[in-house]
Amino acid sequence: MAQKSAPKTTKKTAATKKSAASKNTGPITGPLGDADREITGEVLQDTLLDLIDLHLVAKQAHWNVVGRFFRDVHLQLDELVTAARGYADDVAERSVAIGVSPDGRAATVAKGSGIPDFPADWRTDKQVIESIVDALAEVITRLRKRIDETDKTDLVSQDLLIAIASDLEKSHWMWQAQLA
Numbered sequence: 001m002a003q004k005s006a007p008k009t010t011k012k013t014a015a016t017k018k019s020a021a022s023k024n025t026g027p028i029t030g031p032l033g034d035a036d037r038e039i040t041g042e043v044l045q046d047t048l049l050d051l052i053d054l055h056l057v058a059k060q061a062h063w064n065v066v067g068r069f070f071r072d073v074h075l076q077l078d079e080l081v082t083a084a085r086g087y088a089d090d091v092a093e094r095s096v097a098i099g100v101s102p103d104g105r106a107a108t109v110a111k112g113s114g115i116p117d118f119p120a121d122w123r124t125d126k127q128v129i130e131s132i133v134d135a136l137a138e139v140i141t142r143l144r145k146r147i148d149e150t151d152k153t154d155l156v157s158q159d160l161l162i163a164i165a166s167d168l169e170k171s172h173w174m175w176q177a178q179l180a
């Protein structure tokens with residue numbers, strides 16, 4: 001009998017642990033069930049890290065660009081900075097709305113961003129445009145996978161990701177056009 005109850009207790013403890021990890025114990029309840037909130041929260045968190053890094057890379061490029069088309073590229077980069085910052089805020093606040101605490105700390109961004117490394121020091125206008133095209137392509141690829149992932153978990157979050165993808169894809173075209 002003692003043998004019988006021992007595994008039962010262990011099983012119950014494991015189950016409790018699992019539900020504590022996925023269950024919303026924070027102050028914001030949000031509209032989603034535990035499983036949907038967990039998946040959607042991860043998707044939003046990963047997107048937040050990419051967008052914060054996109055804003056940082058665009059600002060780094062804005063300061064370090066040199067060359068014949070300096071002014072155009074310098075100004076266009078600040079448009080991207082503003083857009084990426086705004087999207088990051090939208091995504092973080094969506095995460096809060098579903099009850100998941102967003103993490104936009106520098107160390108977390110450095111670990112989790114999917115944007116390719118942007119070299120330090122001066123960069124020519126052409127080098128900068130190529131780097132921004134690559135960065136946007138990567139962010140868009142990752143974003144499109146996350147749009148699929150949210151299809152069954154949260155259409156409201158998916159709608160936000162689609163709007164961001166649409167705008168970034170337009171931006172990707174406009175940066176690519178300068179390399180033609």
Ligand SMILES: [Fe+2]
Pocket residue numbers: 062078
């Ligand atoms: Fe500036």
